Every structure is written in structure tokens, then in C-alpha cells.
Amino acid sequence: MSTATTTEAKDLAPVSAESLAALLVAGERPPRPSALSASLTFGWRAILKIKHVPEQLFDVTAFPIMMVLMYTYLFGGALAGSPKEYIQFLLPGILVMSVVMITMYTGVSVNTDIEKGVFDRFRSLPIWRPSTMVGYLLGDALRYTIASVVMLVVGMIIGYRPDGGVGGVLAGIALLVAFSFAFSWIWTMFGLLLRTEKSVMGVSMMVIFPLTFLSNVFVDPRTMPGWLQAFVNNSPITHLSSAVRGLMAGDWPADEVAWSLGWAGLFVAVFGPITMRLYNRK
Amino acid sequence: MSQHTSGLAIETAGLVKTFGETRAVDGVDLAVPAGTVYGVLGPNGAGKTTTVKMLATLLRPDGGEAHVFGHDVVREADEVRGRVSLTGQYASVDEDLTGLENLVLLGRLLGHHKKAARLRAGQLLEAFGLTDAAAKQVKHYSGGMRRRIDIAASILNTPDLLFLDEPTTGLDPRSRNQVWDIVRAVVAQGTTVLLTTQYLDEADQLASRIAVIDRGRVIAEGTKGELKASVGAGSVHLRLRDPGQRPEAERVLRLALDTDVQQEPDPVALTARLSGAGDSAAEQASRALAELARTGITVDNFSLGQPSLDEVFLALTGHDTHEAPDAKEEAAA
Numbered sequence: 027m028s029t030a031t032t033t034e035a036k037d038l039a040p041v042s043a044e045s046l047a048a049l050l051v052a053g054e055r056p057p058r059p060s061a062l063s064a065s066l067t068f069g070w071r072a073i074l075k076i077k078h079v080p081e082q083l084f085d086v087t088a089f090p091i092m093m094v095l096m097y098t099y100l101f102g103g104a105l106a107g108s109p110k111e112y113i114q115f116l117l118p119g120i121l122v123m124s125v126v127m128i129t130m131y132t133g134v135s136v137n138t139d140i141e142k143g144v145f146d147r148f149r150s151l152p153i154w155r156p157s158t159m160v161g162y163l164l165g166d167a168l169r170y171t172i173a174s175v176v177m178l179v180v181g182m183i184i185g186y187r188p189d190g191g192v193g194g195v196l197a198g199i200a201l202l203v204a205f206s207f208a209f210s211w212i213w214t215m216f217g218l219l220l221r222t223e224k225s226v227m228g229v230s231m232m233v234i235f236p237l238t239f240l241s242n243v244f245v246d247p248r249t250m251p252g253w254l255q256a257f258v259n260n261s262p263i264t265h266l267s268s269a270v271r272g273l274m275a276g277d278w279p280a281d282e283v284a285w286s287l288g289w290a291g292l293f294v295a296v297f298g299p300i301t302m303r304l305y306n307r308k
Numbered sequence: 309m310s311q312h313t314s315g316l317a318i319e320t321a322g323l324v325k326t327f328g329e330t331r332a333v334d335g336v337d338l339a340v341p342a343g344t345v346y347g348v349l350g351p352n353g354a355g356k357t358t359t360v361k362m363l364a365t366l367l368r369p370d371g372g373e374a375h376v377f378g379h380d381v382v383r384e385a386d387e388v389r390g391r392v393s394l395t396g397q398y399a400s401v402d403e404d405l406t407g408l409e410n411l412v413l414l415g416r417l418l419g420h421h422k423k424a425a426r427l428r429a430g431q432l433l434e435a436f437g438l439t440d441a442a443a444k445q446v447k448h449y450s451g452g453m454r455r456r457i458d459i460a461a462s463i464l465n466t467p468d469l470l471f472l473d474e475p476t477t478g479l480d481p482r483s484r485n486q487v488w489d490i491v492r493a494v495v496a497q498g499t500t501v502l503l504t505t506q507y508l509d510e511a512d513q514l515a516s517r518i519a520v521i522d523r524g525r526v527i528a529e530g531t532k533g534e535l536k537a538s539v540g541a542g543s544v545h546l547r548l549r550d551p552g553q554r555p556e557a558e559r560v561l562r563l564a565l566d567t568d569v570q571q572e573p574d575p576v577a578l579t580a581r582l583s584g585a586g587d588s589a590a591e592q593a594s595r596a597l598a599e600l601a602r603t604g605i606t607v608d609n610f611s612l613g614q615p616s617l618d619e620v621f622l623a624l625t626g627h628d629t630h631e632a633p634d635a636k637e638e639a640a641a
Contacts (some may be wrong), residue, residue: 038453039437043485043493046435049428050497056419058390067416074413075404078445143398146573147461151362151417152389 037089060152073168085131086173088091090124094180101244110185117181117188118271119243122263124177125170125206126238130230132166132210136217139227140305156302163210170206174199190276198273201286205266208290211297218304243267262289317342317377317469317500318363324371332358334524335372340517342377343469345491345501347515349374349508351621355524356504357397360471363502364394373533377468392568393462394471399454400461407438409456410446411464418465432460436490438531452483459490461575469500476510486532488513509614520624539615539623544593546600547609551575557605565592 059067061103076082094113097120102109108303136159139145178195213230222224223287240254247255258264264284272279279306318340325333333355340346350356361367363374365385373380379387396411401410408429415425433442436456441449446457455475459564462470472491475485491514495501505511511532518535520528528535548557554571561569561580569580582592589612600607615623 038450038456039440041437041456041490042435043489045431045489046493047497049431049435050463050494050499055390055465056421056424058421059417064417067413071402071405072415072417074409078404113499142403143396143400144402146361146364146366146394146396147400147414148417149366150389150392150394151414152386153417 028129037157043175058152064153064157065160065164068158069164069168070161072162072165075164076169080239083169083172086128086169087176089128090121090173090177091180093120093124094177097244098184105245113181113184113186113267115271117177117186118243118274119241119267120200120203121174121177121181121306122267123238123241123243125173125202126209126263126266127234128170130211130213130227130234132163133213133217133230134223134225136162136214139221140218155306156298157215159211159301159305162214163207166210167203170203171199174202188274188276192276194274194276198231201273201283202266202270205262205286205290206210208293209262211293211301213300215297215304218301237261238263241267262286265289271296315342315378316340316375318374318502320347320359320363320372320374322372323359323362323369323374323568325355325362325367326370331524333362333369336521336524336526338519338526338529340500341503342500343495343498344517345495345503347511348502348504348521349506349511349518349620350504350521351447351506354521356521357473358524359521360394360473360502360504364392364471365389365544366394369584391468392471393465393467393469395455395458395462395473395475397473397477399446399458401446401458404444406443407433407453408442410457413443414461414464428464433463436460440487450483451479452486455479455483455487456490459494460489463494463499466497467499469502470494472501472503474504474506477506484510504596508620512614520620522621522624535620536615538585539620540581541613542589542612543579544596545572545611545613546578546580546607547574548576548578549606549608553605554578556603557600560599560603560605561596564596 056066067188094117098109098113098116101116102112106112106115145158178199190198212233213226216226216229220229240258241261243263247258247264262285265282266289269279269282269286272282316339318338320336320338323336323338324331328366336348336355336359338348338359348356348359362369362379363376365381365388368382375381376388377391379391381388381618402413405413407488407510409440411429411432412425415428416422420428430442431479433439436459437609438453438460441453446454452468459472459475475491476487479487488510491501491503501513501514503514515532515608517531518529519526520535528538530538546557546561548554555575558569558571558578565580565582567581569578571577572579580596582589588593593610593612597607597610
């Protein structure tokens with residue numbers, strides 16, 4: 027190690043004291059960036075990370091494809107007579123389920139990233155404090171969009187035909203991505219709160235499995251016992267999947283869209299400040 | 309760069325930080341004059357990094373006060389953040405990004421427009437001899453290159469105050485010298501530097517004033533001269549040709565240097581401690597050699613040893629640097 031370092035250090039070009047001095051003198055200080063500009067810059071950082079470690083796109087490509095294929099062919103015959111029938115109902119729901127599931131990786135990456143020395147630097151910059159986290163989630167919003175597109179393409183290949191056309195599909199994806207962005211603040215909180223990556227993963231599973239399965243993603247809630255219907259009908263995931271289903275089918279489910287956005291606002295309002303509190307304390 | 313050249317860059321009074329039961333920083337008072345390099349010297353776990361983190365607004369003090377250019381680090385954190393930058397003990401850059409991307413990212417976060425950020429990043433990479441590595445991910449950089457990119461990131465906007473937390477720990481001597489050159493260039497342009505280190509010779513090379521810190525407290529503070537006077541200027545090691553001449557040599561040395569002389573286990577070796585006040589170590593050593601030559605004692609070999617951090621601690625506290633296995637004696641022959 028030390029030998030390699032020495033060799034490399036010798037090969038390095040020398041530090042130029044004159045140009046360094048000139049740079050130090052010439053350095054004028056621009057005004058601080060706006061909150062938006064700082065957030066977008068952190069979003070750019072997230073995209074650069076995807077560029078350097080493209081393997082991290084695995085969970086937004088292979089996983090969603092698996093979800094679509096698995097549930098369409100597993101339940102299709104039993105629940106709707108045929109997979110082709112079932113996917114008309116399932117695709118918007120499974121889209122919601124998969125993307126909401128993918129959001130939990132946010133917590134894991136925040137947890138591992140936050141320990142790195144570079145966060146000391148970010149925290150010592152005079153910028154809008156939440157921009158680090160917002161940038162993170164903006165990068166993740168791109169991942170959610172990729173996952174949505176991948177699933178739609180697979181769905182179309184195996185027979186999904188959205189009546190809402192391009193406009194309805196885009197509106198559905200936009201709502202889903204906006205909701206997931208807001209929902210992710212739960213994970214940034216856990217990512218900062220819990221000590222290890224494993225515990226973040228564990229807690230995420232505990233939240234995400236019941237929340238996504240106990241919804242109207244797979245089946246009509248009217249087939250469920252009353253007490254479960256009470257939960258399912260009021261779950262944010264049910265509202266979201268009804269909204270996305272409606273939008274993609276060409277309807278305008280105003281109530282469900284409003285419910286979804288309301289929940290989204292609530293998540294940001296509650297978990298955003300908690301996240302920032304934890305971030306400032308780290 | 310600083311408009312406060314007459315005043316103090318850092319002023320702390322009774323600064324305290326506790327982690328559970330441990331008082332990591334236990335009442336630190338510092339007064340760092342603007343425009344100088346100020347060394348904070350101490351072993352691992354002495355509280356150096358914790359102190360720096362409080363001053364850089366990364367940790368909130370549990371007690372006492374700290375001002376950076378007159379701004380309170382808690383109440384006016386944003387003011388402070390606008391004027392300082394920090395190079396942490398572990399690379400404070402994003403290892404997944406390339407050197408260029410890191411600098412552009414920071415440039416943007418500091419408010420530069422895209423073009424200006426790119427230009428500045430390119431100039432910095434050039435000045436730091438990293439142009440060839442600009443497109444490489446920082447995780448593939450050598451230790452010396454990491455330090456360079458880290459410091460480059462810290463001076464993207466020329467800061468009024470630069471914190472360097474153990475900037476050369478783990479570097480080979482050549483890379484260490486290069487970091488020292490960078491620090492000298494930065495301070496020559498008027499930036500105040502607070503440098504923490506485990507190495508006395510590093511503080512000696514760079515700092516004009518030094519605080520020695522141990523167990524969360526400042527145990528000595530002063531100019532290099534004052535500090536050395538209290539710990540001595542190191543020691544001179546001699547090897548004689550004839551072991552029979554050793555008692556005579558010991559007597560001559562004691563007279564010439566007016567100091568303690570130790571017989572080493574090696575029958576031809578002697579060590580004499582040098583006084584920190586008055587003549588320099590080299591002057592004292594040459595006087596000793598001249599005396600030995602005049603009395604007909606043949607010296608085969610001699611070397612000057614700087615006082616190690618261990619010796620400084622022993623002299624100041626009477627105990628060892630329990631946690632400083634790296635503290636080493638720098639021998640100059």
C-alpha cells in the first residue's frame with residue numbers, strides 16, 4: 027500500500043504554488059445559491075452516482091419486471107379468469123406497489139451515505155439545510171420514473187391497454203412519482219434514526235409489506251372482512267392506486283387524486299421536519 | 309482575504325462537549341490570531357477533532373462559547389459557514405464522483421454558475437497537479453491525491469479560515485511535504501489556518517502558535533519558541549569509536565551542554581538532551597562535537613533527534629500519550 031502510494035505520488039504533477047496563489051487571490055464569492063438551485067445540484071449528484079454505479083438501477087428494472095410477471099401469471103387465472111384480463115386491473119396497482127416498495131432503498135442509501143466524510147462538508151456550507159435531502163429524493167424520483175416506464179412497457183407487451191391514452195398514463199405516473207417523493211421522507215427519517223443499514227431494511231419491510239399488500243392493489247376490498255375493509259379503504263396506498271387506475275383508464279377520479287395528494291402533503295409536513303431535525307443533530 | 313487581520317479569527321472560552329460520560333472537550337480556551345497558522349497538537353482522542361467540529365458548526369457545544377471572526381458558532385452559524393471551510397480527517401469529498409465532478413458540485417453549492425464552477429474546478433485541478441486524474445473517481449485516488457482534492461475543495465471559495473484536521477496522517481513523507489507547501493501557499497494569501505496534528509515537527513514546520521491539548525484540555529499554549537523552551541529542543545545521539553572513551557566523552561558533553569547525558573545499552577552510544585532555550589539544536593550539537601574533537605575523542609556517527617510528541621507530553625503532563633502509537637521521533641542525521 028505504502029509503496030504504491032509513494033510511486034503514485036512521485037508520478038503526480040507537482041503543486042503549482044504560483045497558480046495556487048493566483049487562484050486564491052482571484053476567488054470572488056458569489057451570492058449563496060437559492061434553495062431550488064442547491065436542491066437541484068444535490069439532485070445532479072444523485073444522478074452522477076447512478077452514472078458511476080449503474081448496478082443500482084437493478085432494483086428499478088429487474089425487480090419491477092419480476093413483480094409484473096409474477097403477479098399477473100400467479101393470480102390472473104384465479105382472480106380474473108385469465109392473466110390478460112387481470113393485467114387490465116393489476117398493472118396500475120402493481121405499479122404503485124412496486125414503486126412504493128422501491129422508495130425504501132432511499133433509507134438504506136441515506137443511512138450509508140450520511141456516515142461519509144463528504145456530509146461534514148455539506149453541513150458546513152451556507153446553504154438551505156434541507157437541500158441535501160431534497161436533492162436525494164429528486165434523484166430517487168428519477169429512479170421511480172424509470173421503474174414506472176419499465177413496468178408499463180412490460181405490461182403493454184403482455185396485453186395491458188390503458189384507455190386513458192398517453193395523457194392518462196403520464197398523469198398517473200406523475201401522481202405516483204409525486205406521492206413517492208413525499209412518502210420517501212419516512213425513509214430519510216429512518217435512515218438517519220437507525221444505526222445500521224440492516225435495521226433500516228428490517229424496519230422498512232415491517233412498514234411496507236402490510237401497507238402495500240393490505241390495499242386494493244390485488245383484489246377488490248369488498249371481498250375482505252369488515253375490519254380489514256376499514257383499514258384498506260382508508261390506506262393511502264388504496265387511494266393512490268385507485269387514482270392511478272382511474273387516470274390511466276381515462277377517468278378523472280378527483281376525490282382519489284385529492285386524497286393521494288393530501289396524504290403526500292401530510293408525509294412531507296410530518297416526516298420532513300423530523301428528518302431535518304435528525305440531520306442537523308447527526 | 310480577511311478583513312479582520314488585526315483581530316482574532318477564533319476565540320473560545322470554556323468550550324465543552326460531552327459524549328455520554330466522556331468529556332471529549334473539557335473547557336478549551338483558544339485565541340487564534342487572524343492570518344496565521346495555529347497548530348493544535350495532541351494524541352488521538354485528545355479532543356482535537358471534536359473542537360474543530362464545534363468551530364465549523366458541525367457539533368453544538370454543550371458549554372462555553374466560541375466565536376469565529378466575531379460570530380457566535382451557534383447563534384450565527386450561517387455567518388460562520390460562509391467564511392470557513394473544513395478538510396476533515398477522512399476525505400470530505402464524494403468518493404463515488406470524479407475529482408472534477410466533486411469540485412463542480414461544490415462550486416455550484418457555493419453559488420457559482422455552471423460555467424464559472426467548471427472554470428474554477430479546472431483551474432484548481434491544474435494548480436494541484438490533478439488534471440490527469442480529473443475524470444477518475446476519487447475512490448481510486450492515492451492518499452496524497454485525496455488530500456489534494458480535499459484541500460482544493462476547501463479553497464474553492466478562498467475561505468477566511470481553513471480547518472485542516474490531521475491533514476497528513478497516513479501520508480508518505482513526500483506527499484506530506486506537498487501538503488505542507490499547499491498550506492504555506494494558502495496562508496501566504498491571508499487565510500487563517502487551524503491545523504490539528506499528532507506530529508510535533510508538523511506543528512513546528514507550519515504553525516506560529518501551538519496549543520497542546522490532552523484529555524479535552526489545553527495543557528500548554530504559546531509560540532513555538534516558548535513551547536520548545538519548556539520541552540527542550542530534542543537530543544543528540546553519538547556513537548564513539550572506542551567504548552573506553554565513553555566515560556570521558558560523557559563528562560565533556562555534560563560540561564559543554566550543561567545537560568543530562570545518558571549511557572545507552574550499546575557500549576559506544578551516548579544521548580544528550582538539548583536545552584530548548586538559547587542556542588539552536590544545531591549550534592549546541594556543533595559545540596559538543598568541537599569539544600569532543602578537542603579532547604581527542606573520536607565520534608563515528610551522530611544524529612539530532614527532535615523531541616517527539618511523547619517527550620512533549622512527558623515534559624508537560626508527566627504521563628505518556630497513552631493513545632498515540634504513531635508519535636515518532638524524526639531523526640535528522
